[in-house]
Amino acid sequence: MNNDNFKDTRRARGLGIAFLVFAALMLILFLPGTTGKQQTTFAFDLELSRALPIGNLTFSTQGMLYLLAVLAVFLGAWQLAKGFKQADLILGVVVTLFVLAFLTWAARDRSVNMTGMLQATLLRAVPITLAALSGVMCERCAVINIGIEGMMLIGAFTSALVGSIGKSMWVGLIAALLAGGLMGALLAVLAIRYKVNQIIAGTAINILATGLTSYFSSRYLQVIHELNRPPTFSPLPLPVLSRIPILGPVLFTNTVPVYLMLILVLVIHVVLFYTRWGLRTRAVGEHPKAADTLGVDVIKTRYINVILGGMIAGLGGAYLVLSSVARFDENMTAGRGFIGLAAMIFGKWNPIGSLGASLIFGFADSLRTNLAILRVPIPSQFLLMAPYLVTMIVLAGVVGRAIAPAADGEPYEKQ
Amino acid sequence: MSEENSTPKTTKDKKPARRFRERWRALLTPLMAIVTALILGAVVIVVTDTSVYEAFEEGFGVGLGRAVEVIATAYGAFFSGAFGNPGRMVNGLRIWIQTGDGRAWTQSLYPITETLRYATPLIFAGLAVALGFRGGLFNIGAEGQYFIAGLTTVFVGYALTGVPWFIHAPLALLAGILGGAVWGVIPGYLKAKTGAHEVINTIMLNYISFRFAEYMLDVGGPMARGDGRPVSPLVQPSARLAQFFPSNADIRFNIGFILALLAAVFVYWLLFKTTIGYEIRTVGQNPRAAKYAGMSVSRTIVLTMALSGGLAGLAASTDILGVIGFMPNAFSSGYGFDAIALALLGNSHPFGVVLASLLFGALQAGARNMQGVARVPLDLTDILQGLIIIFIAAPAIIRALYRIRTAESGEEVVMTRGWGQM
Numbered sequence: 001m002n003n004d005n006f007k008d009t010r011r012a013r014g015l016g017i018a019f020l021v022f023a024a025l026m027l028i029l030f031l032p033g034t035t036g037k038q039q040t041t042f043a044f045d046l047e048l049s050r051a052l053p054i055g056n057l058t059f060s061t062q063g064m065l066y067l068l069a070v071l072a073v074f075l076g077a078w079q080l081a082k083g084f085k086q087a088d089l090i091l092g093v094v095v096t097l098f099v100l101a102f103l104t105w106a107a108r109d110r111s112v113n114m115t116g117m118l119q120a121t122l123l124r125a126v127p128i129t130l131a132a133l134s135g136v137m138c139e140r141c142a143v144i145n146i147g148i149e150g151m152m153l154i155g156a157f158t159s160a161l162v163g164s165i166g167k168s169m170w171v172g173l174i175a176a177l178l179a180g181g182l183m184g185a186l187l188a189v190l191a192i193r194y195k196v197n198q199i200i201a202g203t204a205i206n207i208l209a210t211g212l213t214s215y216f217s218s219r220y221l222q223v224i225h226e227l228n229r230p231p232t233f234s235p236l237p238l239p240v241l242s243r244i245p246i247l248g249p250v251l252f253t254n255t256v257p258v259y260l261m262l263i264l265v266l267v268i269h270v271v272l273f274y275t276r277w278g279l280r281t282r283a284v285g286e287h288p289k290a291a292d293t294l295g296v297d298v299i300k301t302r303y304i305n306v307i308l309g310g311m312i313a314g315l316g317g318a319y320l321v322l323s324s325v326a327r328f329d330e331n332m333t334a335g336r337g338f339i340g341l342a343a344m345i346f347g348k349w350n351p352i353g354s355l356g357a358s359l360i361f362g363f364a365d366s367l368r369t370n371l372a373i374l375r376v377p378i379p380s381q382f383l384l385m386a387p388y389l390v391t392m393i394v395l396a397g398v399v400g401r402a403i404a405p406a407a408d409g410e411p412y413e414k415q
Numbered sequence: 416m417s418e419e420n421s422t423p424k425t426t427k428d429k430k431p432a433r434r435f436r437e438r439w440r441a442l443l444t445p446l447m448a449i450v451t452a453l454i455l456g457a458v459v460i461v462v463t464d465t466s467v468y469e470a471f472e473e474g475f476g477v478g479l480g481r482a483v484e485v486i487a488t489a490y491g492a493f494f495s496g497a498f499g500n501p502g503r504m505v506n507g508l509r510i511w512i513q514t515g516d517g518r519a520w521t522q523s524l525y526p527i528t529e530t531l532r533y534a535t536p537l538i539f540a541g542l543a544v545a546l547g548f549r550g551g552l553f554n555i556g557a558e559g560q561y562f563i564a565g566l567t568t569v570f571v572g573y574a575l576t577g578v579p580w581f582i583h584a585p586l587a588l589l590a591g592i593l594g595g596a597v598w599g600v601i602p603g604y605l606k607a608k609t610g611a612h613e614v615i616n617t618i619m620l621n622y623i624s625f626r627f628a629e630y631m632l633d634v635g636g637p638m639a640r641g642d643g644r645p646v647s648p649l650v651q652p653s654a655r656l657a658q659f660f661p662s663n664a665d666i667r668f669n670i671g672f673i674l675a676l677l678a679a680v681f682v683y684w685l686l687f688k689t690t691i692g693y694e695i696r697t698v699g700q701n702p703r704a705a706k707y708a709g710m711s712v713s714r715t716i717v718l719t720m721a722l723s724g725g726l727a728g729l730a731a732s733t734d735i736l737g738v739i740g741f742m743p744n745a746f747s748s749g750y751g752f753d754a755i756a757l758a759l760l761g762n763s764h765p766f767g768v769v770l771a772s773l774l775f776g777a778l779q780a781g782a783r784n785m786q787g788v789a790r791v792p793l794d795l796t797d798i799l800q801g802l803i804i805i806f807i808a809a810p811a812i813i814r815a816l817y818r819i820r821t822a823e824s825g826e827e828v829v830m831t832r833g834w835g836q837m
Binding site: 190194196197199200201203204205206207208209210211212214215216218219220330335338339341342345346379381382384385388389391392395396 | 459463553555605608609611612614615616618619620622623626627629630633752753755756759792794795796797798799800801802804805808809811812
């Protein structure tokens, strides 16, 4: 107990110092390249948006940098002196301040559209979040799912093919859910019935999915183009809500899969932590033997959760096709399943934590396009590395050990 | 769990005939797994071939004949692409003996050398992941370690001049080992000191290494060739690995393969014959017990990741010094994920990894020929690989399918325990 207390104080102090380091970095990294006369503009209105216009925000670049640094110093000092109760949240705030400082510097003498950036961040985070949610569903009942990437690929392929044949994005979406569920069932059968090492099973699913989708794509989709032209979802602005400045365009003017993702995060969170089903799932993940003794059907719980996890991954794949590019390309998931896995661990196996972590990666992804517009003088590759570096630093320094469900990865044998 | 109670039996106190039968049975299952995957692959080939459908319209017999023909062409090309054409080999040998001209003979060996060449980096990468598994670490970062090692190897390879080959080539290889090891030590150290999960960190480091390599090799970048192409300069001839058939430019089979076999022997020796290996395996099985036994868990984790990264680095070094000769930008190898499959297929045993890599190498070489000759998409290899992994990992499916009796359960390796908590 004492040891824990000691660790907690050490961690609290570490966080405080980290905040101060962030403040110092803002000034060291961004101040030298600026002059006192430079101004930065943050724009908030998007063209063709239904949101009420609120105009631009123009301010002195150096003034803003000092302001942000002072805020971070204040938070760091407070953390060192008194300590915040929700230090992780404050860490998020400080990282946000740092990102704002970066944008202030990058957009000096120019303008950056904050609403557009947030919108891009959310959209890029959608497949990653869905991948992470798929992982949460499986791992909360102790089945490791490394095959998310493959399940997403299958979902993407199916949605493109079936959507094109059925000439409807809804048909494509449902087909992707079914195909993802089927892949989930494959993982479930291998992991639960045959007690295959779950990492092997997931890896096999990834390789098999890559092969199947690429093979059939080069045999059919690339030859007959009509088979790879699914109709797509267009943004569906919600009445009234979409007129709110910033929030309207970012949250309430989206396509159906995006809304589905946001709803899923909330639903899975509520189900997992506030319902009997969730309690049972978590019990199966932490201590299957005890759950079994109390009458929970361990095997059935795992089957259902893993199949649902597969369907969520399938949705993630369908999003890539039906909400953005409108066609299937080989290996189009491009590692998002694995990033989602990282987001899940980073988010400590929680749906909302996973969303938070996915947003960080989504922001990283959206920087790619925005940096080109801003013409930042640093090689873009280094800036694109930054989010991954920050993740590593945050993980090492402050978040600490992530605790997986206790029985994660272990097959269950009924005695 | 329940198996632990049954009395362990050693193979030594059994009659030779029974031992042979058991060995045969142990071999039969993976063999049938490969055969079953090939059968399913044949189904995929036939089902996706339009000429078969057209033939079936003419009559059932015609259709069936056409289906058999399609499979025969595809798999004929596959096997001759992976292992070569025996008739051509014999013929080549005859010409060589009669006239002293060995060109036809070496050319007939091309397919089998391709298989071995493809297997070489796979062995290194598979060993890297297998070693990690033994130490309870899941190294998804072989891909990133490959990239960094590629940069360090190619730098030593082209920047160093006027050095004899017996110094230059080893130095370039060493640079690759070091580059990969450093990239492996980072997540190892972070895991040991802070508990940060190596799976996230290796994934993050993969992306960082992609960007870094892109920066270094991009047009105008520090390591770009300078002729407007995003590739590194050519490696000096003194750093190139010796070729087995220097007279034939098609054959790129080099001593990298021997190095890979040596690496497998080294990993075997290290894991099972040394104290370090014992510590690695103990930490992998039960870190708490290792700690109470007085081993330094942190040190072992860092060491395991360094070795793992170094091995993954050698995959890049042998590819560059033995085959490609330079480092292209965006040379995604896919070895990182193949390596996971190989380590799992080989049951994390060095020699198992070698066998699995030879199998994957043959699949690669065969599928390339199949694509060229029979126009079956290359991606069939991935389908076959995925199926083989499933069938080997779930032998119950194969046993039920062919009614093979269960072999007595041997020693099971604990490869990964969930996310490896400590």
